Structure formats: structure tokens, C-alpha cells
Amino acid sequence: MTQVVANGLVNGAILALFALSVTIIFSILRVPNFGLGGVFVWGAFLAYVVVVQLRMNFVVGAAVALVGAALLGLVVERFAFRRLRTASEEAMFVSAIGVLIIMENAAYLVWGGDTYSMPVAGLDFRVSLGGLAFLPATRVMLLVVATCAFAGLHLLIRRSRMGKAMRAVAQDRVAASLLGIPIDRVAATTFALGSGMAGLAGALVGATFSFTFEIDGLSGLKAFVAVVLGGLGSVLGAIAGGFILGLIDSFTQTYLTSEYKQVVAFGMLILVLAIRPAGLFGERGFRADAPRP
Amino acid sequence: MPRLLSVIVAVAFALVFAAPGAAQQTLRIGELAVLTGPAGPPGIAMHNGRLLAIAEVNARGGVKVGGVSHPLEMVHLDAPIPTEAIKAFERLLTVEKVNLILDGNLSSTQYALGPVLKSKNALMIWSLGNDPETTVGVPNAFRNHFDGGIPLMKTTELFLKKMGVKRVVTYGQTGHADFKRFVEEYLPKVQGLELVASEWHAFGEKDFFPVLTKLKGLKFDAILTHGFAPDGINMLKQARELGLFPGPLWLGQYGASPWQHDEASRKIWEGAYENLFSSWAVTTTPPEKSKKLFEAYSKRFGEQGFGPYAETGWDSVFILAKALEKAGTTTDIPKIIAAMRELTVQEIPELTLQYKPGKLFDSDNQAYPVIIVAQWKDQKLVPVFSDYGK
């Protein structure tokens, strides 16, 4: 049972990290950035290059992944989304899909369809939780790094000036711009932050699991599900949603059925939304369908 | 004037010596290649194997039909999913005007194409696919290799019994219906093997811990897995992390080859078995022909990406070539089909896959190369067992 919980938490941490990147960009800019899956893949490959080909340690690899992904995010925002800021959400969604396809296949062009593994030096051991559960050290590391990322992001948004600006834009873009907040810069920073998190998640996943260029597939989708489950506009909600989904997955597969686990997980999601249409921790008054400014 | 004359003479010479080319008509054949998507890596190896075979055929002058040498030219279209394959098939027939077609490795495509193919004046050779039934009822489809079906199930059963296995667990990918059939219809009927649990995962699943945790609590001698290699590696890696492996006999059915993984990934396979292939070239004991094929492949395409399906691609070209030569026609499809059905293994010396001597195709137009079980040792595949499964 402890093992099952531990499994669920680890899985949930990845989802939560990814969900966080989604929620940042969506809450602040109302952009459903499906293309984050592509950044996720590139994060994994960037870390791979650093760790396996340049033989540096994983911390450097993860940092490179984060920064590289953030830069990619800036490029994506500038070229694929800036112009669409006043367009419909569907149009942005189309652009996001295009971005995802481009990034995924660019990774394929560079690295091919082979499977890659990224062993992290020094983390070859297993951690035993009182003999009740076994976790490979890489998974523990994943949990630790993810938690640090959450904390760091929380501090950034609550304390820094840019964080305040981001929150202002999230609440009311028109008012924010009237107040002189530079929307372009906020948009760029938001994308950079969100993409950086996604890239970091990719690096972590690449180290913990073997991966190919198609690794993002279902994860990206599940991240959106986690965000909605937790409630949009809520950082806590995204994190909670990620962990809850991870736990549900773990319990379903171990105790119920591995065949229909998505039926169970997504069935529960539909039920939750039926009862609480704004997600578990959705901010009251946060209208997902509010007319666009 | 003299200059003009020499030009005319030169052109005349060129025409005269190019005249033998008039007796050479390029024969175009089609290919439904699977170059992208999850079945891409095996499909690319198959495609390259065909290109090599065609180069070899052309180096000998081409396919000799009725005194005329026909160099081969292959037109290929990417067909990663059934809908694309149907489109590509129609395109090959009506736009490219080829009716001799070689196909890639998706059973779902073969099912989808069956009804369409039946009504057309065309011949297709499948070089992979997991269900013999894909040719049943379709007289103009042939299959020279497979990666599933009863022979694989039988060989698996024989191997497991040989290794003294009594209790078995399966963990396969949901999309692979041949494995589902094996688990739900074949295995329960096998005497002496008890199916303790059957688990499933979706394609691209990264986290196998939950199910592996459940399996850890069960008693079994062997675990059978089936799907695409990236998932297989992850599963095995996590089984190691969980302390589940080494332990039971681990039999993977992925068609994985050492040249489709990086070093770290190859190490993960150590000790596990693999039986989804008929190719000697990927093992440590390839016969001469397979070795030559591998060398030619590496020279032209590099080693990376080489897999167990290059040989079946290579073979498919020579099978077609021999059938055309025996039929004495490149356009009379019924005659070519008749010739295909009469082909014997011995008359095609270029075949790299190992078939039972005698007629190549059975009454359902299927050919059955031997199925090899190998074990990963030192990042290589060492053969330990083989059977035709029939």
C-alpha cells in the first residue's frame, strides 16, 4: 500500500510540474498552450546531450534543459502567439497544435526514432521506505526537484514585482495595461517560466524513464486534465490536480484494472466536474468563459 | 561543317550504343512503406532492405522476363496508419500505375486493404503483420513473414515449457490485438501453463510501477510482454528498480535490435529474452548471407537503425523477382499469382530468412520463416531456441 502511494506521488509530481506550466500560461494569458508538450520533449533531449554526450552531471543537464526550454518558450510566444492575442481561443489552440507538431518532429529529425536512456551518475541505488516501499533514487530526486520548483515558483509569483504584474494581467488585462504594465514583457516572462518548467519536467522524466521523441503524447493531455481537475487559476489546484491524478492512476492500476484505467481516471474527472464545475480548488468568481478583454 | 558532322556521328553512336537500353524497360513496383509513427523504426529497416535488394537485382541487369531485362524501380509512399495506407494504395494503382506492391508492417492496414485489394488487378506481398488471416480470402495477397499468429504462440509455448515454466504472467500493450488473442484465447487452453494474471498498458505508458507492484505480490515463473520497444525498456528498467527482475524468466516480444538503442538502453535488456523475429542477422550467429546483408546495409545506411525486418524486406524483392521470371510476364497478374504459389525455397538462393525446404507459400499464401528466441547477453542477442511453430 505504501508502495502504491509512493508510486502515485512520483507520477503525480511529474504531472503536477507539467500542470503547473500549463496553468501559468493559461491563467495569465488565456492561451491553451498545447505546444508545451514539444518543449517537454526538447527538455529531455537537451538534458540528454549534456549528461550523456558532454558527460556533465545531471544538475547541469537539468539547468540547461530549463534555460533552453525557457528560451524556446520566448521564441514560441513571439512568433506563434503574440499576433493571436486578440484572436479566439480556438485560433490559439490551432497555433499551439502547430507548434507541438513542429517541435516534436524537429526532435525526430535531429535524434531519430531511437530510444534513449539517461542514467544519472551516483543515483543508481534504491531508497527503502522502512521496507514497505522501494523507490529508485531518481524518482526521489524527481520529487525533491519538483517540490523545489513549486516552492520557487510560488515565491516568484507572490513576492516579485513581475509576479505581481502577472497576477494583475491574469485578473484583468485591460486594466493592467491601463496601469502601465508592459503586457508584452509579462507575456514573454510567462511563457518563459511555463516553458522552463515543462522543460525541467522533461529532463526529470528523461532521467527517470527511457524516452523517445514521442514521449509527450499522453502526458501533455493528462496535464491539462490535472489542471482542470484542480481548478484553473489556482497554482495549488494544478499541483493538487497532478498529485490526485497520479494517485488515482496508481491505485486503479494496482488494485482495479490496468485495462480500463483511463475509463476510471477520466470517468472520475467527469464526475468531479459535474459536482464542482470549476474544479476542486477553482477560484470562486474565476470565470473560464468570461468574455475576452 | 566537320564539327556538325562529328556531333551527328557522336549522337548516332550514342543512340546505337544506347539501343540495348531499348530492350531494357524499367519495371516499376510500389511500396507501402511505414516510415513514420511508432512502427517507423522497423519499417525503415524493411524499406532499406528492399532498396538494397533492388540495387542487387539491378546490378545483375534486372529481372529477366521473356528475354528482356527489366531494372527495378521502387515507388514508395509512407503509410503509417490504415487510412493513409488506403489512400497510398489507391494512389499507387491509379496515379503511379503500379500493380505489383510490397507492403510494410501493420496488420490493421492489411485488414483494411483486404477488401480493396480483392477487387483490383494487383498483387501484394506483405512482409510482416501479425495475423495469418490477413491473406485468407484475398487470393492476390501473399505474406512472406509475420510477427504474430499461431506459429509465434506455438513457439512461445514450446520455449516456455522447455524452460520449465509453469506459472505465467502477461503484461502487454492494449493496441496489439494478436497478443490479446494469445492471452485470452490461446494461453488458457494450453495444458501445463497457468495464467496467473494478465495486465495491460497503453502505448507510451511511462509508469509501470503500479502494475509491477501488484505483480510483485504474485508467484510466477515467467512474464510475457509485448508492444513497442521503448515501453518494453521502461518496463524492464522499472522492474529492476522494484526488485522484480532478475528473477522470473522475462520474455519480451518487441522485435528489438541492438542497433536501435543507445548503450544505456541495451544494458537494460541484459538477461531478458526476445522472440519476435525470424532474423539471424541481429543475432550473434548470422549465416553468411545475413552477414553480407548486414555489411551492405551498414555501408549504405550506417549501422544505426538496423533491425530484424531488413531481411524480410530484402527477401520480398527476390521472391517477386523470381515469380516474375517464372511467370514470363510482368503484367499478367493471374499468371504471376500462379507462379508465386509454385515457388520453392530452393530456387531462390538469395533468401536470407530460414524457411522449411519445399514450397515457399502454403495454400493460404503464407510463408513461415523459423522463429528465433534469443537472450540479451553483453548487449547482443544470443540465440537459444528456434522453431517453425507449425
Place this chain on the structure above:
Amino acid sequence: MGRRTALAVGLALLVAVPLIGGEGYFTHLAIVVLVFSILASSLNLLIGYTGLVSIAHAAFFGIGAYASGVVVARYKVPVWLGFCAAVALAALVAAALSLPSFRTRGIYYGIVTVAFQLISSEVFDNWYRVTGGGLGLKGIPRPAAVFQSKVWYYYLTLAFVLAVHFAIVRLTQSSFGLALMAIRDNETKALMLGLRPLRYKAAVFVIAAGFAGLAGSLYAHYIEYAHPDFFNFAVSIDVFLMVVLGGAGTLYGPPVGVLVVEFLREVLHGFAALRLIIFGTMLVLIILFLPQGVVPASVAWARRLRIARPVSPAPDTTSEPRRSAGVPR
């Protein structure tokens, strides 16, 4: 060119297609385009007219296909009944899904549809006894011997396409359609105007799903085979792209969108791996410059052309008094 003439020309072209394509590739493509235009037009009812983003359309496509395929192939039911079963089952499932999702809005609603799509895909894949799982459903027959010919199947599909189109036109131009658009523009205001948004949303969802189910049976009986890969998330995204690229909320946008996407795919098919990158880039470029879709952009462009063209002065011989610019009407 008047509207009537344009429509007549369009119809004539549609009828002429199989005469050009015969039994070959072109007609095959045309049939697929027609089937997908039913999908796109019905999805447009949701996205364009009601503001409901649904990524579950392929699931209903599949439910229709399997429903018809199973009852006809396994139980030898006549094909036209199979078609009815397809529409009925898709509509029923949609009605059931409307219940838990009725209070969700915006992206929450979108995710519910995604969840449903994934659930459906898992069922198609795993319910081996009914759907055949990854082996697919074989032996789905053409409706009748005459339809073994692609040409006739094209006309059959065209008949359905026109019927669906006509139905959608009537729907969107009725008070029902107005209500949908009111809900799309501002649900709260619609509520205050006395409309019951939840009822309309459920109704249009069921109607759209029914059409998708019809498309499913048309497709399954054409290919004579059904497989989970034909009805997965990627296909839902495809249909969504077709609607938005063509122009959501317009009548002819979705079919144009189908043509755009299919055309792109055809043009690019020779490029192998690069093809997908180019496809992705084209998606981004098209939506960047035509964020409302091809049809609205073309209409605006045509309008601009018309204004730019100089108007010839009216002849003096008429008895109509000349109006000066300042006289109010």
C-alpha cells in the same frame, strides 16, 4: 456572380467529380473529404455557433461506425438499419454525456470532451469481443452491390452531405440557431433573456453527435473495415483544425477547412519526416494571418475588391430623381 449562381456552380462541380475521377484515387479522396465535411459541419454547430469546444467528435464518429459495423457484420441487419443504429447510439451517448457536463463551461467543458474521447478510445481498443480491438472490425459490407462502385458510393455520400447541409442551414437560420448564437456570445445575457442555455447546449450536442455517427457509418461501410486508429484523439484534433482553419461560425467554412487540410496533406506527402514540420508550420502561419479562418478572410477580401472597383455612373435617362449625399433616407 450572384449567390444562387455560385451555389449552382458548386453543386454542378460536386456532381461532376466522379466523372473525372472514375474508380480511382481522386474519387476515393473525394469520398473521404465528403465524410469529413459532415464531421466538420456538425462540429461547427458546436464550436462556431454555440461556442462549445469539443474534442470528442472522433469518438462519436467511431461510435457510429462500430454501431453500424457490428450490427450489420455480426447480426446481418440490413445496412439502412445499421445507419439508423449509428445515429441513434451516438445521439444517446451524447445525451448521457450532457448530463454530467451541463454545468461546465469554457475550457473545463473542452477537457470533459477530451476525457470522453480518451475513454472511448480505450473502450474501442480493449473491448475486443465487440470491436475487435486492435485487429479491427472486418467484413462490414457495402450497402448494396451497386455501391461496390466508388462512383455510386460517392453519390450516396453526396446525398447525405447535402441533406445534412440543408438541415444545418435550416437549424442555424431558425430561432434555435439564434438562441445558440446568443448563448455563444454571452451565456449570462442569454439566461436573462429567458433562454435555457443548458437545454440548448445539450440539444445541439446530441444533434452534432448524431451527424458524426452518421458520418461514421458512411465511412465504415465504405472502407468495409473499422479500427480504433480511425477514431482517436488525433482525428478529433484534425476535425477541430478543419473547422477553425476553414472558419468557425460560417456555413461554408468547415468544408473549405476539410479541403485545406486534405490539400496540405496531399501536397506534402512526398516529404517524409520534413512533411510534418512543414504541416505544423503551415498551421501556425495560416492561423496567424487568417485567425478567423479561410472563409471569413476570403469574404472580407472579396468585399474589399468590390468596393475598390469603380462604379459606373447611372444613365441620365432614368426618371429616378438623383439623390444627393446629404439627404437622409
